[in-house]
Amino acid sequence: MSEMRSDRHYYVPPPSHYPVTINLGLFILALGFALRINAIVSGVVPILAGISLALYGAFGWVEKILCEDESGNYHPWEDRSFRIGMAYFIFSEVAFFGAFLLALMYVRAFSLPELASMDPHFTLWPDFKGTWPSGGPKSQAFTPLGAWGLPAVNAILILASAVSLIWARKGLSTANRGQMVAGLAIAFSLGVAFLFQQAMEYRHAAELGVTLASGVYGTNFYMLTGVHGVHLLAGIIMLAVLLLRAFHGNFKAESHVGLDLVSWYWNFAVAIPGLLVFVYFYWL
């Protein structure tokens, strides 16, 4: 390690306007959103403008990183920075997701039993039962979602996509580019299929009467799967970028940090949370 460091400079990128552009976009987005949900501003122009600006900044930044990568600015020392950074970024994403998962567990393990253990004559609303799944007074009756239909299929899809990414990585290290591209393509298609099925599941839930406002059940269902879905969508975009890069002949056996980072993200911030949603929301 030490020889590697002393004979080379660490690549410090020149000044860049992309970070501050993203921030300006995020600021306009937040401002527009806050004003709109409070009906002070009625249009969606600021929201769209903010999103576009942030996306422009993000894509410009990523493009710059890819150019720097392909023009040989990054060496194992810089790659190690990206690896550590991604590991801790995933850690923070898992903490964010974990808060939603713990909220579900808290409701099931603490607040509902506690409400149920009160004076037997106490009732929050007619026919209140302190059991999971619990709706609310404002919701119509609903049927809880079963685990062994779409959700189980989705759990298998997400597991299979993680496996195919590992297979793609193996293709790279055995210099089998066809296997790498195929693995990436399979993982990407499985992710898209998951997203499509999730949309079907939402439609199914709406038919069963489960809405965002169906007490804590609907709340936890849509928020937990929604947070997971956003991470999934981000992962799909990353996989699409990987796929395009693979077609362009990027990634060598000795330089493939982008591939590794995305598969970590996919495995730990998309696949495992997806399984946890299946186990703790649908199954148990």
Place this chain on the structure above:
Amino acid sequence: MATATTTAVHDQHEHPPAGIMRWLTTTNHKDLGILYMSFGAIMFFIGGAFIVAVRAELLLPGLQLLSPGMYNQLFTLHALIMVFGAIMPFATGLNNYLIPLMIGAPDMALPRVNNWGFWILPFAATLLLTPFLLQFSGVGSGATGAGWIMHNASLDLQSGIGIDFAIFTIHLLGLSSITGAINVVVTVLNMRAPGISLMKMPLFVWAWLITAFMLILAMPVFSAAATMLLTDRHFGTHFFDAANGGDPILLQHLIWFFGHPEVYIVLLPAWGLIPHILATFSRKPVYGYRAQVYALWTICFLSFIVWSHHMLTSGLPLAAEVYFMYSTMAVSIPTSVLVFCWLGAIWRGAMTFETPMLFALGFVAHFGMGALTGLILPAVAVNAQYHNSYVIVSHFHYTFFGGGIFGMMAAAYYWLPKFTGHMFDEKLGRLHFWLTTIFFNMTFIPQWFAGLDGMPRHVADYPLKLSAANLVSSAGAFLLGLAQLLLVYIVVKCVRGGPKATGQVWEGAQGLEFTLPSPPPYHTFETPPEVK
């Protein structure tokens, strides 16, 4: 501790763009450190101005100046600005400037991410203050008034646009803190010069590494809680709505799971830099290096399992209350290790009392008071009386101001000659210390007594029997605010000129950053130094 045998310093980059574009687009850790620190200093005065208005209202019993709603906004903004706008950015600025110098790195590991993390902050601050300003033109009901941790937000006591702006502010701040923290972790783990093993790193670097771990785990939970609050308020979910099967206590759990580590996130950087300053002015090496590293880790671990001591009166089961009482008291063990190490550092040292040393000693004394009262507060029976009273206000100001701010001031004076290349006016610095110490205590000692006498927090009025205490406290707060203007004068004067500072700056100073000239060149350690 570390001595550099070679410090290759040369400028291989073209010159940075001129004017405002230099600062907007910079990837240089020194530029960003200066930006962070300047931002922190500016917000320190804005947050201070808010609390001066609050203390003006509390000067006399009855309502004179502010409506209760405005009062709530002002103390809430004061807290949010001081924690997220002043102390944390200033500490981040110190890490940006100093960590690469202390570990012999050419820059932070992810320089563009570093820029990203800083330039969110001015936008976040603007977003937080937007509803406050909008109310004066008749739009909306003002900024959030739910307390810094949004405790009251779920109870429908706080409607209006302020909380939504605060929620988005928290999202932006979260992005800033997490990217900044990731950068610290990557820099420390990947950028150390050959020879600087983990257990040879300066304590400030250790403290920031641990702070970064805490930020990465705690901050996303805060963002998640804010997201749940947003959907509860506007999109029909029922996370915190008991009438629909949710639980308002869940909000408190989530927010204090962040909020308690946050206390240490604010304090750990100060704990890391105090040993350097004490050692320098005692002409002794850092005392108990390993013990302090282990104590910091222990505090990091404990900080995540004690959060409900903020909620002892919220109706937790008795077993939970007793658990959180004992776990909280356990924090005093590693904290005492730190305090005794600081005392060990000055024990029989050849001490001189320059301004940074005065602030460091003031830090030890004031933080000691805050910490000792913190040992009493989690006692369940005692907490029932003190909860939400001015005892709490005084307690956390002894830790945050007496600890955090005194620590940051000590650091500012200690490294100011390194940053600017000029010595500051020592006489004025000492005057600033003594005025700050006297008026700080004048502000907060009366609040212990007012709190013991039953004065509640977050209320714009108080009974007549508390008049004397509040009069003294308000007078102290005004004078404390005025005394800080002296700091501005000292810093501006020091930036503009003054006696040349040597590279070493302080006679007893140790560390890699003191092997460089003052101010250090724009790019440093482009080739890693050899450290023995």
